[in-house]
Amino acid sequence: MHDIARAAVVLGAGLGIGMAALPAAHAAPTAGALVDQAQLQAEAAAQADWRENVRQFAPQAEGCYHASYPNLKWNKVACGPVSGYRSARPNLARLNATRAFRAASQQVVGNGTDYSIQAPAGALISAAVGSFPSVSGVRSEKGVNAPFGSGQSNGITGANQYTLQLNTNLFQGSAACNGYSGCFAWQQYILVSDDVNSSGTALTGTSDVFIQTWLINYGQDVDGGNTNICPSGYTDAGQDQDGDDCYRNSPSVVVAKQLPITALASLKLSGSATTNGTDTATVTYGTQAYSSSVKDNVSDIANGWTQAEFNVVGNAGGSRADFNSGSSLTVKVAVNDGSTAAPSCVGPSSGGTTGETNNLTLGKCTASAGSGSTSPSIQFTESN
DSSP, X not given: OHHHHHHHHHHHHHTTTTGGXXXXXXXXXXXXXXXXXXXHHHHHHHHHHHHXXXXXXXXXXXXXXXXXXXXXXXXXXXXXOBOOOOOOOXXXXXXXXXHHHHTTSOOOSBTTXXXXXXXXXXXXXXXEEEEXXXXXXXXXXXXXXXXXXXXXXXXXOEETOOEEEEEEOOEETOGGGTTOTTOEEEEEEEEESSOBXXXXXXXXXXXXXXXXXXXXXXXXXXXXXXXXOSOTTOEEEEEOSSSEEEEEEOBOEEEEEOOOGGGGGGEEEEEEEOTTSEEEEEEEETTEEEEEEEEGGGTOGGGTOOEEEEEEEOBSTTOEEEEOTTOEEEEEEEEEOSSOSOOEEEOSBTOOOOSOEESOEEEEEEEEOOOSSOOOEEEEEEEO
16 A cells, blocks of 8 residues: 555656645745855855965065965965976977977977967066866876887876976076076976975975976086086086076975865966066965065076966976866966056967976967956867
């Protein structure tokens, strides 16, 4: 009898009988629920505004700093050890050969194939911010080594091994080059998902933010790279053309324990450069912000920053970030260049300076002028 009774109830529901019991499941939201939803939306908007504003108040002083929502005040914190991280250097001869090859073939994003934002003629970029307005289908990522130059990349491999990089153009004529005409300054604002200790012998298990500065083809190499000819504070990465490639890292700031790739939508990476002042890398993550700063005379990039590249790529050494199939990202790069004029999209051929890559394919790039409340920007998609 019980089964018959249940069948009758189901049949009755299908015929519109006994409907008095159904409306509760489809009741309109209560006033309290609507208020809660409105409060959540308002709080999310307030946090988004804070993330945009707090980076503009980052201290113009060397060192490491931290700020927490809703405060715009930054507090100085102890810097971590200088990272042992090293990107693949944009060796000039290899870079030119790579770009010539890629002009005739489809390749993964990075190492010469990407989009960069180009400031209008005569304008210099003083700050840039990279973000991912839309992330869909991303469930996993694995860092892998891949063909690089005439050999193989030498990066950090494994699950959730990646970097966010905001990279400048190569700046010929930098005062940091000390008069060497074939020398270029290049600066990377980096968030690394799993940093390397100072000696380069072990992973730290932390996601850190810092600045890596390069002087490409610096000095006169007379012995094939056997002698360190780099300025004080720089490490000699080896011979390029006439000179050597030199790099240095700023002190790092710990953002969190190793961040999974699924955190992308919550991350923003920005970089700034001020003549006779400081250059700052800033990361916002949820309700927290972290920054690391160095003097601009380390690179002099403030006097020659005209393009900015932002993307998620492998963790050091020319490695590749491999996303699961079905991943799709929207990438946005916005800049302060003293105007609201529309920038331009450079690329995908010769559209970036990073040596690391990912396994996504670029879509179209759109440039947008600024307004009273927005900065000039470009936006593009990449997916697999």
